[in-house]
Amino acid sequence: MADARVEWSSADSAVAVDSTGLVRALAPGEADVRAVSGDLVAVARVTVEQRAAALDVSQSVVSLDALGAVVAVEATVVDALGVPIDAARVSWRSLQSGVADVSSLGVIRARSNGTTTVIASFEELEDSIQVTVSQVVSALVLQPAVDTLLTLGSTRQFSTRATDRLGSEVHNRTTTWTVEPAGIVSVSSSGLVTALSDGSAVLRATVESLSAVADVVVHTGPLPPPTAGDLIYSLGGVQRITPDGRGSVSIYYEPPSAIRIAQWSPDGSKVSFVRRDEPLFRSFVINTDGTGLVEILPNLPRVLREHGWSPDSRSLAVWLYPFDLWVVGADGQGARLIHSNTNTAGPYTPRWSPTGEWIVFRGDIQGARGLVLIRPDGSDAHLVASGSNDIDVDWSPDGRRLAFRCDSFDICVINVDGTGRRKLIETPFGEEQPRWSPDGTRLAVRASRSTGWDILIVDAETGQEMVLLDSRWDASDPTWSADGTWIAWDTRLNIMAAPSDGSRAPFHFPLSGAYPDWKR
Numbered sequence: 001m002a003d004a005r006v007e008w009s010s011a012d013s014a015v016a017v018d019s020t021g022l023v024r025a026l027a028p029g030e031a032d033v034r035a036v037s038g039d040l041v042a043v044a045r046v047t048v049e050q051r052a053a054a055l056d057v058s059q060s061v062v063s064l065d066a067l068g069a070v071v072a073v074e075a076t077v078v079d080a081l082g083v084p085i086d087a088a089r090v091s092w093r094s095l096q097s098g099v100a101d102v103s104s105l106g107v108i109r110a111r112s113n114g115t116t117t118v119i120a121s122f123e124e125l126e127d128s129i130q131v132t133v134s135q136v137v138s139a140l141v142l143q144p145a146v147d148t149l150l151t152l153g154s155t156r157q158f159s160t161r162a163t164d165r166l167g168s169e170v171h172n173r174t175t176t177w178t179v180e181p182a183g184i185v186s187v188s189s190s191g192l193v194t195a196l197s198d199g200s201a202v203l204r205a206t207v208e209s210l211s212a213v214a215d216v217v218v219h220t221g222p223l224p225p226p227t228a229g230d231l232i233y234s235l236g237g238v239q240r241i242t243p244d245g246r247g248s249v250s251i252y253y254e255p256p257s258a259i260r261i262a263q264w265s266p267d268g269s270k271v272s273f274v275r276r277d278e279p280l281f282r283s284f285v286i287n288t289d290g291t292g293l294v295e296i297l298p299n300l301p302r303v304l305r306e307h308g309w310s311p312d313s314r315s316l317a318v319w320l321y322p323f324d325l326w327v328v329g330a331d332g333q334g335a336r337l338i339h340s341n342t343n344t345a346g347p348y349t350p351r352w353s354p355t356g357e358w359i360v361f362r363g364d365i366q367g368a369r370g371l372v373l374i375r376p377d378g379s380d381a382h383l384v385a386s387g388s389n390d391i392d393v394d395w396s397p398d399g400r401r402l403a404f405r406c407d408s409f410d411i412c413v414i415n416v417d418g419t420g421r422r423k424l425i426e427t428p429f430g431e432e433q434p435r436w437s438p439d440g441t442r443l444a445v446r447a448s449r450s451t452g453w454d455i456l457i458v459d460a461e462t463g464q465e466m467v468l469l470d471s472r473w474d475a476s477d478p479t480w481s482a483d484g485t486w487i488a489w490d491t492r493l494n495i496m497a498a499p500s501d502g503s504r505a506p507f508h509f510p511l512s513g514a515y516p517d518w519k520r
């Protein structure tokens with residue numbers, strides 16, 4: 001009956017049917033399509049099954065510039081009408097997995113330089129991605145960063161380490177070597193430096209677009225400083241530099257321990273140091289001949305950090321992390337807790353006054369932060385400086401003033417009675433580690449002035465600065481010789497020294513270490 005009215009419906013959303021009976025597939029599945037006309041009903045079962053017709057990847061070419069770099073690629077499987085098949089599970093494989101591998105989710109990871117093809121497949125369908133791994137040099141380090149050649153014709157091999165942006169070493173790249181000024185040293189195409197004449201030169205190594213520099217000093221005269229044998233330093237052990245400055249002898253060594261903050265006792269008979277034994281830091285005292293090792297506070301299983309000697313060399317003030325200050329005999333006996341901070345991590349840099357009457361440290365009194373003065377017996381604790389950022393303090397040799405880092409890395413000086421606070425150095429850069437000269441007229445200061453850290457010599461009254469060492473050396477931990485004529489410091493695990501008046505170029509000891517300390 002041509003004029004009969006028919007109503008159409010679908011029992012499932014996978015299939016749609018319009019008023020003319022035209023059926024449209026919307027999703028995989030089955031549905032009953034019903035036609036109703038009057039009392040008559042007819043039902044047809046419709047099955048929708050997507051069949052893959054094409055597979056496409058989101059990128060046909062991938063370039064990776066660092067080992068470990070990743071990129072996620074998508075693969076889409078569609079049917080004959082271009083509709084994605086969401087349920088399709090694509091398989092991935094790399095033809096050279098040593099160059100780049102690929103996960104089950106299509107994440108490609110660089111393994112080594114080279115090329116490979118990554119293939120995405122589903123049933124009989126495939127698509128491919130051409131992958132190239134080529135490291136780009138992102139950082140360049142030149143070693144050693146500083147060196148001193150002691151005789152004409154002597155040589156030193158320098159080397160570079162180039163890395164990509166993720167820190168993997170880049171091999172097989174050409175290094176170009178230059179040196180300025182000419183005539184001090186020569187350099188071969190392999191980085192071998194030869195001493196030609198006395199003086200200082202800058203060695204430059206260039207790999208691709210990056211350069212790194214090292215400072216080379218040729219010094220054929222007597223080895224400075226004259227009191228080199230009074231310098232100790234630490235790195236894996238406690239070492240004492242030999243009098244000729246050419247080497248060192250071990251006071252203490254126990255691999256694989258990490259040793260830091262080695263300090264002479266004021267009478268020069270002992271050395272204290274901190275040994276890192278994960279997860280603790282432990283403090284020790286030892287005779288300078290390597291005998292008589294004593295652990296300080298061995299029964300307190302916490303982290304012992306910084307410490308300071310009493311002027312009579314009989315006791316130490318020890319910061320027991322995080323909040324406690326102890327005084328203990330150099331023989332490990334008579335330990336007593338003299339102060340506990342309430343809300344300030346510390347007590348940082350405990351320092352004994354030259355007379356032995358006071359100990360100063362960064363801490364708090366009933367929650368008020370600043371520099372605290374306290375008697376060695378724990379009495380008379382009070383704030384001498386109340387800045388919340390006051391830290392890293394040092395006594396003047398006469399015991400009347402304190403120098404310390406204050407505010408935003410400035411240097412302040414204050415009288416021990418709390419009066420006369422003033423900023424000796426105030427810049428937008430940064431200064432720390434103020435250390436008084438033996439005569440109390442100057443301070444050695446670690447200061448940031450450009451890309452690294454300088455050593456400054458600062459007049460304690462006027463604040464006038466002299467740059468003893470410029471920032472390309474990245475210096476730290478200055479220490480004065482007993483007569484005040486020399487300054488030593490560490491820079492990138494190298495020990496250096498220079499006259500405190502700046503009259504000579506810095507001398508680089510041919511050894512590796514940190515935390516130098518000069519016997520007073």
